[in-house]
Amino acid sequence: MPTVAVIPHPNAPVELREVPTPELERDSALFDVDLSEVCGTDVYLQQGRLQGVPYPLVPGHVSVGRLSRIRGTLSDIEGRAFREGDRVTFLDVHGTCNACWYCLVAKATTRCPNRKVYGITYGLRDGLCGGWAEQVYLKPGTRCLRLAAEPETFMAGGCALPTALHAVERAEIAIGDRVLVLGSGPVGINVIILSLMRGALSVICIGAPMNRLAAATQAGASAVLNFEEHNETERWEWILELTNGRGADVTIEATGSPAAVVHAMRFTRDAGRVVVVGQYTDHGPLSTAAAFNPHLDLNKKHLDVRGCWGSDFSHFYRSAQITSDPVRAAPWISLQTNLSRYALGDANQALADVAEGRVLKALIAPR
Amino acid sequence: MPTVAVIPHPNAPVELREVPTPELERDSALFDVDLSEVCGTDVYLQQGRLQGVPYPLVPGHVSVGRLSRIRGTLSDIEGRAFREGDRVTFLDVHGTCNACWYCLVAKATTRCPNRKVYGITYGLRDGLCGGWAEQVYLKPGTRCLRLAAEPETFMAGGCALPTALHAVERAEIAIGDRVLVLGSGPVGINVIILSLMRGALSVICIGAPMNRLAAATQAGASAVLNFEEHNETERWEWILELTNGRGADVTIEATGSPAAVVHAMRFTRDAGRVVVVGQYTDHGPLSTAAAFNPHLDLNKKHLDVRGCWGSDFSHFYRSAQITSDPVRAAPWISLQTNLSRYALGDANQALADVAEGRVLKALIAPR
Amino acid sequence: MPTVAVIPHPNAPVELREVPTPELERDSALFDVDLSEVCGTDVYLQQGRLQGVPYPLVPGHVSVGRLSRIRGTLSDIEGRAFREGDRVTFLDVHGTCNACWYCLVAKATTRCPNRKVYGITYGLRDGLCGGWAEQVYLKPGTRCLRLAAEPETFMAGGCALPTALHAVERAEIAIGDRVLVLGSGPVGINVIILSLMRGALSVICIGAPMNRLAAATQAGASAVLNFEEHNETERWEWILELTNGRGADVTIEATGSPAAVVHAMRFTRDAGRVVVVGQYTDHGPLSTAAAFNPHLDLNKKHLDVRGCWGSDFSHFYRSAQITSDPVRAAPWISLQTNLSRYALGDANQALADVAEGRVLKALIAPR
């Protein structure tokens, strides 16, 4: 009977439970968890801020481990069957249907209404469906990936890496562009790394607190600014100085604060691009103070503003590829120093540390 | 001494003046005006709502007429020299520099800081620079176009046509898309025509007043709704019914109302596109009532929102091409019934009629 | 026992056979054929010119009919279950896997190695898998579409319509472009219609024989040229005259002749686009006469040349949408006069008529 960490209902502390090992369906598997991530979404889950979440719930959407039991056949995208004992990770999104209008006509698979997410929209009633557990049950159709990278290197990226990769893909950075990143949490840090990998001349970052800005610098940001110490005007002047007086060519918003979306537009040069990837939780409408002026902030600037929701298998696959390559993996190897490990029984401490920004990346190591 | 219609200063009525014929510089020309347009921007000019406008000012940015005098050589883009007597129109934008960072690196020529616009940012002090006049002085470097179309057909599109063409180009409509147009003024009407020309399955329009919605129907809209008679919820339900319950694939905002920008996002299906082309004048920030929620309205929807500023020679050229083609011109030939002509001395009446929406398209016929 | 028309082996005439009605798997259906198409590919199938085809084979990949029996649940992409008696068509491509590298990473689903095509790569051993039959067995996972269009209207497009739609999508025609279509078979004819629907200023066509060029004119081509009567130089001069001396903005090759690919490049203006959709069968390498000069034909011209293989559900769906819309369907309604119907027993005659270009579009009406 594997042990799992459960959020029983919103605002309740995480508690440990023992859950029966499931009967395996055809072409499914059991996955022994080595590491599972604690991310900002998990904090919101515990606070009950996401809609449509089926409590009780085992958090943990991105995990690394081993296939301990396979029934039937489970293959990778090259068509090679997995074997018991293989080290893998799996895409947290499951059940993208390839049969609905969004999948087949709009080709917007991250908006497929049938997709489910391990550790977020699959609850305990759906089985062993979260990574804060000794085992996860991989339902038929779960997309597994052989992991050549070191587990710690891959998890230094974690779920923020494919999210950031999707955002950077949508940002269409050109070689020589100056990029501004708003936010210095895990998504922001990965956006910095990937913007440089895409050819940005330089990346600057506005965020907080100082330990996260230090990580931003470590990730390659050429300049950082603490937004808690500078008002909007000061930030704009700082940006102008670093962008030849025009604003950023591309701005990627990864903050969680509604006002940052309007700032992202303002801080970008005319005819530039803004990607909004920091608004995964409903924080309500813009405040009056951050008033959005469509003439000045959008139309006259001839801006492109792109929302970016979720990620698909391609982002996950490419994330695994680059963190598995000895040369490309270097930034994440360097980030490994920022990982903090917690036992399954310390999940509440992990959540608190993430919520307060005391750690950059917390991992649950269940065994 | 040609007569011109002048706005002497903001909020003053238009008055007629006689102005000396200028000395022609090398490679410049005099243009005898047949028809010049009265558009919404002219109303704002008279009301002093645009910044950086050099009063006194002769309005009229899109005009049709004849080259009555040429000094030196003036050629079309095929390199063929114009002759005196040729019927032409000219691009209102002049002086896009092809030498600045925006022109050469960003390739965002509609944001070139050196560009000037006849009838808007060129004032009377710059010479005979507006179309509400017997003559316009075409400075060296003005981009002229031989006009094969009937003047009335071309002017039925007017300045709204290249503006709408730019917007529809940015909208990347696919064959079979359902398009929503917000606004039933000249830009909205042209967007309807061009969206159908680009392959939309259907175009629906929300606007006002009824005479403009009738023009929208005439232009090809398959359904129209008067926004003055339906609140946001009712509009959304109407849209859902006409879009298989998902919202529009593409929404083009052409209203002039800040709130419409947020409505445009809301009325679009997930992973769709919004083009904002209706915010050419500063109407201030969004009201609290129209509160913009970046999570629900943008990020979660995975939307593309694209500001669209100005138009360049390619839009102007293509506009002339399609209104000159017997088959393609049909929608504008049909719109000619909506043209209202005014003498130069009736410019105040023309402005009032446009301001109140009593006419769809007013033209000044100076001679 | 439904009757089917079978190609027993390459170069053998089609013969009729009776085949037992299959046992229905869960979520499968029986489809009673009203009309099934005879296209150029079927001629090649009979001639044994396609590789990997499993003879004996029942041809017929695009068909219209009714669901006569359903076991389990079969739903459309809106999630609405089909009922017995519904009029439908179905995507001939089956089994695009959504699990391989091409589906998930490259997002090039028409190159998925697991896809199968009814009437082409499914043979008689796979069951009732072709449309030249009283019934087709729709395996689980077959993508059905409720058909609102008149069967004859939809079939006037036939399989050529989604193929052409994919090509036109890849051609990225801009409003006002001059388009050249090489080939006047069903794909060429549909490309003409769709290029105009996408906003081409004009479409010209080089093809043969005269009855097909007449259909090209009927479809909207503003000029046509019989390639059998004009050599390459004469064609080029004809094109220059119709394109302001520059060549076509966009050329779509739909001929089946290898040399036409190089002609397509040559006939296109510098920095234009070429889509190659006419090389579905291996006709061997270019002859020496049609020598391809990469400097002159491609690099110096700064061309985009795009191969276009197959079509996916989105093309099929959009094809059904536009042929179901009373306004959009007009060109195909007009093409219905070119349809020739054959009984199942006259399939050999149908093949011969298509092979010789005596008919534009042949249909099998099995009942």
Next chain:
Amino acid sequence: MPTVAVIPHPNAPVELREVPTPELERDSALFDVDLSEVCGTDVYLQQGRLQGVPYPLVPGHVSVGRLSRIRGTLSDIEGRAFREGDRVTFLDVHGTCNACWYCLVAKATTRCPNRKVYGITYGLRDGLCGGWAEQVYLKPGTRCLRLAAEPETFMAGGCALPTALHAVERAEIAIGDRVLVLGSGPVGINVIILSLMRGALSVICIGAPMNRLAAATQAGASAVLNFEEHNETERWEWILELTNGRGADVTIEATGSPAAVVHAMRFTRDAGRVVVVGQYTDHGPLSTAAAFNPHLDLNKKHLDVRGCWGSDFSHFYRSAQITSDPVRAAPWISLQTNLSRYALGDANQALADVAEGRVLKALIAPR
């Protein structure tokens, strides 16, 4: 009287001449050459293989030096006036007209028929118009760029850098792609560097001779193959092994050999992209041996094949930006060891060394 090196007519050796210093037109300048490049095009110029070249000719299109005299005003793209003594480089392309159909409608400025190139299509009759000279006369409208980079670092890229940047821009490499470069000359080497800078997972290169392949490795290629020692089949097997059995995601052809264009298509995976940037000189049509099969090599593969001609100011500007940045410049600083300097009087030796591939990059240092 500055000394210049002149090719008097095709196939004649370079000779030195003294030329009178020109009278400066308004807004022009004299440029004292520090370094000027010897590239493959110069070899072809000496061999008379380019059409429309006005001999006698002073070669040298990309150069670094100082503005020694300015008449009137010469400004950079930020609008800041240059002063005498400033270290600059200038775009070799001059006179892109911003007034023709290609500039204004097609927006294909590298195909503007009015553009001229210093050192290639400007001959000695046009003045001091090549870099193999003590001085160059910068005509009005020449686009100068302040050079913050070390001259040797910028010239280690040379004219190959903006050419390669344009090619890589058109290649649309995604993070994690596997890139194949055909050719190991200066363009190929710069393509390797820039493909990695754009996020390629790995870049492999097929070229010759060994010293250039060593430079390819130094530039970051993870594997190289000498095409002189391996036939087409062996090359394909080598590629398959390094690309998971599929072929390259993106192939960039930079060889000068017509057959390589067809190889580039074959060596690329289905639905991948090929950029052709190695066919700047007419080497005639494909040989029969390299027969191009449009079905197998293009249509069935669903390939994108993109010719890439010239480069514009944006590529030149971004090249200067990245070679001026201490972090980004690293690959070119490393390439500086491959530079070979020649006095003006040794230009024939420089040409011979480049023609035989004995040096990777030859520079003329006229003073």
